[in-house]
Amino acid sequence: MSDDGTRAISIIGFIGSVFSPWYAxxxxxxxxxxVCLNxxxxxxxxxxAMTDRGRAALRQSRDCLTIGPSSMRWQEGRLIIDIDEVSGPPIISRMRGRVTLTPEAITSVELPLKADGSHVWRPFAPSSSIDVALEAPGWTWPGHGYFDANFGTAALEDDFSFWTWSRYPTASGATCIYDAALRDGTELNSAFHFGRDGAAKVxxxxxxxxxxxxxxxxxxxxxxxxxxxxxxVLPMLDAPFYSRSAVTTRLNCETVTGVHEAxxxxxxxxxxxxxxxxxxxxRRAGWHFDSGP
Incomplete structure (x- = not known):
């Protein structure tokens, strides 16, 4: 989110695009x-922008993930994301630019969302600064953000009926909350606080x-x-099955504003x-590295 709270950006790299109908x-x-860079x-x-591409569009190395014309790379302690995509309706246009995320610290936390380990959440850097520089008026700004990942070996809808996730910056770091209802009748109720040094505690x-x-x-x-x-306080993504927005709440006597997903x-x-x-x-199954976006 931007420091003034008026703009935000979400970037997700998918190998096995869980929300792609083509993958399903x-x-x-x-x-x-x-594969997709959303x-x-x-x-x-x-x-x-969310284009589903085929295997010819994927390149991986230890420090770099390339999906089509866009990429994410880890360089000198920062995550650098180069974007070259085409947005969908109602505004069809090129989306180009760079987002740089600088973590305050890297955590060591890994949370199984299901007891058998078929779904895992890895919050790499819950407290980070970001610099956004896109080729669009008003889209060059500093802000705060986070860097995490999810891994899974099963379809989300097979194991869960509903979940919410949220990340709230606090005076001492960030609080992340994962609440979910599983198909087997159990519930996940997890809250973690991450210090600015990366230390994590339930x-x-x-x-x-x-x-x-x-x-x-x-x-x-x-x-x-x-x-x-x-x-x-800021509408983001609104879909028939999914909501992302900036939400203000109060946690343990501290008023906080962060990203919330349902x-x-x-x-x-x-x-x-x-x-x-x-x-x-x-779907652009035939995209290759001599293609355009």
Whole structure:
């Protein structure tokens, strides 16, 4: 998010694009054949790009992930993301530029989201600074952000019915919360505080508290001190099964604003959703490194 709170950016590199209908329709047997750099910008002139590409568009090394014309690389303690994509409707245009993320520290935490280890969350750098430099008016700014990853060997909708995730910057670092309802009837209720030195500890977070549903009526909840009603302060992504937004709440007597996500996997599992997603996630199976974006 920008320091003034008016703009935000989300960048996700996928090998096996979990929200791609093409990957689902393929049977999910070849994740390397469904790769994507999803870039979404929020605020004035916000755009969205999510192109599903084939295995010829993937290159990997120890310090660099290249997906089509875009890449992420780890260099001198920073994550440098070079973007060259084409955004989808309603604004179809080239998205070019660079985002540099500088962690305050790297954590050693890895959280299994399911007891059998089939889904794992790895928060590499919950407290980071970012510099955004995109080729668009108003899209050069500093801000704060985070760097994490999820790994899995099963479809999300097979193991979960609903989850929320949030990351709130605090005076002493950041608090990350993962709450989920699993298909086996169990629940995940996890809250971690990360210090600026990367030290992590399980923390007591106040109770789950519901707040206003998204435009698509996706249920939303986060943690909040008794008497506090969380509220959205910046709309981001709103889909039939997914909501991402900036939310203000109060945790252990501290008012915080951070990124909140809610994912309704019952809706995502619906056969009606996949054709809708195909309109937002184009497939370029034949892309190669002599192609354009």
């Amino acid at each position: 329709w393929s049977g999910r047997g070849a994740p390397e054949n469904h 870039v979404a910008t929020y605020g004035p002139g916000g755009r969205f 923390t007591d977070a106040p109770p789950r508290t519901g707040f206003k549903r998204s435009l698509w009526q996706v249920k939303r909840e986060t943690r909040a001190d008794p008497g506090t009603v969380p509220r959205q 994912l309704d996997l019952d809706r995502f599992a619906s056969r009606l959703v996949k054709p809708m997603l195909a309109c937002r996630v184009p």
